[in-house]
Amino acid sequence: MSIKIDLSKCTGCKLCVKACIYSAIDVVEKKAYINNNCTLCGACVSACKYEAISISKKKKTAFDEGDYEGVWVFAEQKQGKLAGVASELLGEGRRLADELGVKLSAILLGEKINGLGKELIFYGADKVYIVDSPILKDRLDETHADVLVQLIREHKPEIFLAGATSFGRSLIPRVAATLETGLTADCTGLAIDKENKFLLQTRPAFGGNIMATIICPNKRPQMATVRPKVMKRAQRDDTRSGEIIEETILNPISSRVKLLGFIEELSDKVNLEEAEIIVAGGRGLGKADNFKLIHEMASILGAAVGASRAAVDAEWISYAHQVGQTGKTVCPKLYIACGISGAVQHLAGMQTSDYIVAINKDPDAPIFDVANYGIVGDLFEIIPVITTKLKEINGG
Amino acid sequence: MNIIVCIKQVPDTTKVKIDPETNTLVREGVESIINPFDIYALEEAIRLKEKIGGNVTVLTMGPPQAAEVLREAIAMGADDVYLLSDKAFAGADTLATSYTLSKGIEKVGQFDLIICGKQTMDGDTAQVGPEIAQKLGIPVVTYVSKIEDIENGQIKLKRMVEDGYEVIETETPLLMTVIKEINEPRVPSLRGIMKAKKIEIPIWDASDIGAEGEKIGLSGSPTQVVRIFAPEVSKEGEILEGEPTEIAEKLILKLKKGKVI
Numbered sequence: 001m002s003i004k005i006d007l008s009k010c011t012g013c014k015l016c017v018k019a020c021i022y023s024a025i026d027v028v029e030k031k032a033y034i035n036n037n038c039t040l041c042g043a044c045v046s047a048c049k050y051e052a053i054s055i056s057k058k059k060k061t062a063f064d065e066g067d068y069e070g071v072w073v074f075a076e077q078k079q080g081k082l083a084g085v086a087s088e089l090l091g092e093g094r095r096l097a098d099e100l101g102v103k104l105s106a107i108l109l110g111e112k113i114n115g116l117g118k119e120l121i122f123y124g125a126d127k128v129y130i131v132d133s134p135i136l137k138d139r140l141d142e143t144h145a146d147v148l149v150q151l152i153r154e155h156k157p158e159i160f161l162a163g164a165t166s167f168g169r170s171l172i173p174r175v176a177a178t179l180e181t182g183l184t185a186d187c188t189g190l191a192i193d194k195e196n197k198f199l200l201q202t203r204p205a206f207g208g209n210i211m212a213t214i215i216c217p218n219k220r221p222q223m224a225t226v227r228p229k230v231m232k233r234a235q236r237d238d239t240r241s242g243e244i245i246e247e248t249i250l251n252p253i254s255s256r257v258k259l260l261g262f263i264e265e266l267s268d269k270v271n272l273e274e275a276e277i278i279v280a281g282g283r284g285l286g287k288a289d290n291f292k293l294i295h296e297m298a299s300i301l302g303a304a305v306g307a308s309r310a311a312v313d314a315e316w317i318s319y320a321h322q323v324g325q326t327g328k329t330v331c332p333k334l335y336i337a338c339g340i341s342g343a344v345q346h347l348a349g350m351q352t353s354d355y356i357v358a359i360n361k362d363p364d365a366p367i368f369d370v371a372n373y374g375i376v377g378d379l380f381e382i383i384p385v386i387t388t389k390l391k392e393i394n395g396g
Numbered sequence: 397m398n399i400i401v402c403i404k405q406v407p408d409t410t411k412v413k414i415d416p417e418t419n420t421l422v423r424e425g426v427e428s429i430i431n432p433f434d435i436y437a438l439e440e441a442i443r444l445k446e447k448i449g450g451n452v453t454v455l456t457m458g459p460p461q462a463a464e465v466l467r468e469a470i471a472m473g474a475d476d477v478y479l480l481s482d483k484a485f486a487g488a489d490t491l492a493t494s495y496t497l498s499k500g501i502e503k504v505g506q507f508d509l510i511i512c513g514k515q516t517m518d519g520d521t522a523q524v525g526p527e528i529a530q531k532l533g534i535p536v537v538t539y540v541s542k543i544e545d546i547e548n549g550q551i552k553l554k555r556m557v558e559d560g561y562e563v564i565e566t567e568t569p570l571l572m573t574v575i576k577e578i579n580e581p582r583v584p585s586l587r588g589i590m591k592a593k594k595i596e597i598p599i600w601d602a603s604d605i606g607a608e609g610e611k612i613g614l615s616g617s618p619t620q621v622v623r624i625f626a627p628e629v630s631k632e633g634e635i636l637e638g639e640p641t642e643i644a645e646k647l648i649l650k651l652k653k654g655k656v657i
Contacts, residue, residue, distance in 0.1 A: 019624075021407045021426065021518075022459070037459045040487030040614050042621040055487075055614075141526070142535055166557040170538040173526035177491060182618030185490075185521035204627065206518055207409035211627050219618040256535040257566040260552070264560040271559040277657070301657060319541075319577040320556065325517065326432070326576050334656045344410050351627075355656050357647065373650060374635045375643055385640040389648055390657075 002056060003040055007031050009052035019047030021206070043210075067156050068220040071097040074148070074162035074172070075106040075120050075128075078139065080113055084233075084274050085163030087123045089226060091234035092190055093161055094124040096199070099192045102158070103127060107151060109144055111137040114246075121242035123234040128244045129155075135252045138259040139167050145174040146253045152179060157221050159199050161190075164225035164329075165273065176223050182216035183223040186329070188230045188352055189213075199224070207325050208348030228273050229331035230352055265320050272304050272323065277334045280306030280323055280350075281316075284339020284360060284379055288316035293383045294338060300390045306330065306350075308340045324349035339379050342367025359383065397450035397546075398507045399441040402497050402528065403434035403469060405462040406518040430465040433513025435472075436574050439581040440543070441511050442473040448546070451475050453507075455500050457485055457493060463597040471584035471592040478504070482601040487614030490519070494527030496612050499605040501532065508549070510571040514539055522573070529571040537564050541577040 012030030024037035025044060032052075045053045073089040075082060090106060097104035106125040108116055110132065117128045129151060135143050152160065152175070160175075162168040164186040176183035188211075189202035198215045199222040205212050216222040272278060279301065281294040291311075298305045306323040307316070323330055325345040335353035340346060342358070342365055350356070351370045358371035359379045368374040375382055408429045441452045454469040456462050457480040466477035480500045488496060501507065510529075515522035522538070529536035541561065542554040553564045556575055584592075602612055610616060636643045636650075651657045 021412065036483070037461065038486055039459070041624075043624050046624045145530075166539055166555075169522050170526055170536065173490070173523040174530045174536070176523075177494060177527040177530035180491065180618070182489065182491065183523060184619060185519075185523055200622070205520060206407070206412055207520070208627065209409060209412045211625050212621050213623040213625075214619050215622050216618050217620060257537060257564055259562055260565050261563040262560060263554075263563065273558045319575075320560075325520070334651065344412075355651070355654060357651075368633060368635070371633045373647060374633050375647070376635060376637075377640070377643070382640050382643060386644040386647065389641075389644045393648065 003034050003038060004054050004056065005032050005034065006052045006054070009050045011050060013049070015047045015049060016044035016053060019043045068158040070102045070105055070155075070157045071100070071159045072105050072107055072152075072157040072161070072221070073125075074160070074168065075108045075116070076163050076165060076167060077108065077110050077113055077116060080110070080116070082116060082119060083163060083165060085165060085168075085226070085228040086120070087233045087236075088228065088231040089161050089163060090120065090123040090125060092226065092231040093159075094234060096159060096190060096192060097126075100158075100197060105129060105157065107148065109136045109147055117244040121240050121244070122236050122238055124237075124240070126242050128242065129247050130244060131247050131249055133249065133252065135254065138255075140255040140257050140259065141171045141174050142253060142255045142257065144171050145178065147249050148175045149178045150249060151247065152221060160221040160223045162223075162225050164227045168225050172223065172225055179221075181219040181221060181223060182214075183225070184214045184216070185225050187224045187226050190224065190226070198222070204348065207344055208351060209344065227329065227331060227352070265318075272306055272321070272328050272330045275304035275330070275332050277301050277303035277336075278306045278323070278330060278332045278350075278353075279303045279336045279338065280308065280340060281311055281338050282308035282340030282346075283310040283314070284341075285311065285316065288314075290380075291316055293379070293387075297336070297383060297387045297390070300387060300394060303334075303336075306335075308346050309343070337367050337371070338383060340367055341365040342370065397444060397448055397509065399444060399450060399452050400501055400504060400507045400510045401434070401437050401441045401452060401454045401469070401474070402510065402512045402524070403438065403454060403456050403465055404431045404516050405429070405456065405458050405465040406431045406516055409517050428461065428464065430468050431513055431516045431518075433515060433517070433574070433576070434465075435513075435581045436576055436578050437511040437513045438469055438472055438474065439579045440574055441509075442582075443579065444509070444543070444546070445473075450508075453477070453504050455480060455497060455504070457481070457488070457496050457500070460599075463599075466597050467592040467595070468584070470595055471588040472582065473588060477595075477597060479597050479599045480601075480605065481599050482612075484602050484609065484613045487617060488612065489617035489619045490521050490523040490527055491618060492612050492614075492616035494524050494531055495616060496605070496607055497524070498528050498531035499607045500600060501528070503600065503605045508568040508570075510534075510569075512571065512573045514573045514575050525571060525573040532569075532571070534569045534571055535566055536571045536573070537566060538573045540572045540574045543578075
């Protein structure tokens with residue numbers, strides 16, 4: 001269980017020193033040595049061109065791989081309506097299941113949700129496990145985790161995927177910790193390793209500065225939450241057939257956390273995570289009043305309104321609109337950044353968007369590095385013209 | 397009220413850059429800081445203590461240098477701090493980290509409330525809070541934006557979700573993770589900074605907290621990083637030029653062509 005440097009291969013090139021974010025490598029007389037700061041993150045192993053660094057880990061298999069089979073996706077729903085991420089997970093899950101030659105199952109929990117079972121089959125599930133119970137009426141971690149753990153223990157899927165939504169990111173860690181298995185957060189890429197059939201889970205880390213591919217070799221199921229809107233939605237096919245299995249849970253627990261109510265964000269459409277188009281404003285707007293330019297363009301496009309941290313900190317708009325590492329992570333089809341320079345933390349929250357348009361007066365603003373279309377100029381001149389043109393199209 | 401806050405020392409990821417030639421992280425000039433979300437957790441704990449009395453204990457797991465973030469916690473107003481540090485803790489994923497922290501929390505003993513930041517800035521997983529709660533067998537409420545009311549072990553909270561806020565009622569003991577909206581952290585007082593300089597930080601290793609060797613560090617971590625690489629950044633961007641009307645027309649045409657609008 002340690003990191004080793006093969007000094008005969010080490011050339012003292014210091015690539016590993018550059019790669020180490022924890023200052024854990026010293027080079028003395030042209031040889032690299034690991035110090036106490038090491039967290040065994042593995043960054044240096046990838047960085048070394050001479051394969052001089054290795055992390056060894058005792059091989060242990062705590063399960064019989066053959067026992068675990070099939071891909072499961074958690075079909076998140078709210079008040080009888082499927083979350084957008086459910087069909088994305090089914091699309092991705094279908095691909096993985098076909099590659100492994102196994103069945104794809106959807107797990108549906110809630111109250112009075114039986115009607116949704118068929119939908120999940122239309123979107124690609126071979127089987128749907130439904131638990132319909134008043135205990136699962138509200139989306140609460142304890143009750144849902146208890147049911148998921150029981151189902152997983154009984155049916156033993158090899159892969160379990162859920163959406164990286166506020167519910168999924170809260171609920172699934174509880175499930176994984178109970179099962180004592182690995183969980184990879186907020187994945188943006190999934191694949192099957194050809195050689196040993198492991199699930200390769202790729203996700204951004206360090207504020208989107210690096211991508212890491214993670215495996216869970218010795219525990220099952222291999223669990224991941226998946227960033228909404230990154231995976232392609234499954235095509236709906238009303239002719240598909242499948243099996244719907246109603247499960248009953250013995251001795252369900254009750255939740256110590258109770259949902260008293262829900263306050264919708266009233267100002268306007270802020271469900272940024274679900275939005276197809278986002279128009280976002282930043283410091284360049286100058287003052288709160290100027291956000292109306294953003295609201296106007298957004299309403300023509302049927303878009304949600306986003307904001308940079310600078311705009312939120314200046315109290316021009318509420319925190320619910322903040323996009324970026326300290327706010328929300330979004331992945332719309334189109335992201336229009338107006339007067340946003342593009343600090344790393346902002347980019348971390350939106351750079352996986354399909355199309356990015358940037359409007360900024362500074363040609364060197366980092367936002368242009370990730371933009372498909374850049375407009376260098378005064379946003380007060382450009383935005384009203386774009387809005388007017390869009391109106392014309394919609395009108396005629 | 398006994399409050400425990402879990403914090404982490406992280407590299408300041410806002411200063412991390414990728415060397416385009418070697419495709420590796422450039423760490424020069426990257427300092428270690430207290431995870432920004434944890435400052436809101438600390439502030440909330442100290443405010444609660446000031447309001448209803450009690451004690452704030454802060455835990456962190458990390459290498460010896462992580463003691464620095466505990467000094468910051470003292471400077472802000474924390475009462476007790478402990479550093480969980482052991483070579484055997486290295487390489488921990490979220491499962492092993494939450495196990496280790498839960499053992500540290502058990503060693504601290506009595507608590508009513510555990511507060512964590514919503515996620516760390518280096519890992520960005522948001523998993524350790526909920527996993528600690530599971531290990532301790534207590535409920536968790538994530539993304540808390542406001543503590544509405546806390547009295548006699550009953551607690552009312554607001555938490556932020558995609559399309560608004562949930563109003564939650566629950567009981568202590570509880571673990572909550574907090575978002576930036578919850579408060580505006582104070583600047584440490586001079587007296588706090590002086591106190592922090594002098595204090596000796598207690599260090600607990602694996603045997604101090606009674607952690608099982610198989611459940612900590614690399615051996616207690618089911619997940620393994622197999623590859624680290626730089627994200628694709630170049631989007632082959634195109635700068636649209638001309639008069640505003642011209643630009644607007646070009647843009648709309650391109651977006652229509654790409655079937656984006």
